[in-house]
Amino acid sequence: MNYHAPGTVAEAISLLDDHPTAKVFAGATDLVPQLRAGRPAPEALIDLKKIDRLIGITHHDHTWTIGAATPTVLLTEHADLTAQFPGLVEAAGLIGSDQIQSRSSLGGNLCNASPAADSVPAMLINDMRAVIAGPSGERVVPVADIATGPGQTSLAHNEILVEFQLDDPAPNTSDAYLRMIPRTEMDIAVVGAGARLTLADDGTVASAAIALGAVAPTAFRLTQAEEALVGSPVTDDALAAAASVASAAANPIDDKRGTIAYRRHVAGVLTKRAITTAAQRAQQQSSNGGRA
16 A cells, blocks of 8 residues: 555545545544455555645634544534534544544544444534535535445545535524443444524524434434424424434344334434433523524
């Protein structure tokens, strides 16, 4: 294997054109274990962390830009981002250990395309967009369009994920992410659930976004549950209905980490809890005049 550390997006794309079996990585926190487990070694490894554009968090004109290779520790330490998107930051903070978070990134977590990736449900509920660069230029696509199956993405071989775009939330809006793991930390989600709510002045739900991870080939939005919440307060009946939709929509596998029935039940429980937490945070914003 040859190691390359391009300094620009154009250089990285050129290297991919020259090496058909090359692998790109941002932190290698997934790549190294995969190679050690016996995955075929590529002819070249392309390290994206030397590209300045892929590292950093900026806020301009009501839009956040997060470099695809930005270490997740920079997200968890960012007070303004955390105030606006606590659920997204919570999810980023669950990617591995403290040491791993100095290398792990949202881009790597997404493009590894694990059904159990913690950050993906949180990105879905916040309508994050991905900027993809390739030989023909750049394109912007919803994060939901990137992972197409376990270990598979919609990116062409000579394309890379450059950055994420994230719009400021509306007033009285907040999010939450929860997961269930067999251990207390450092484990893969058996189920993950994210929710984002915007509350109207009367306390009813003006808009809702709910997503599940680890219970299907890719993370997905629960549109039926979202639509059912809008226009109603977050009552026990509304939470029970959302939980029922989540359990029915889950399509998990049966393995040593959990049975299908167990995962479906947990999907409902976590959905209810994530909605409750997001509603409480949005209500707190409402009490503060809509400010995070």
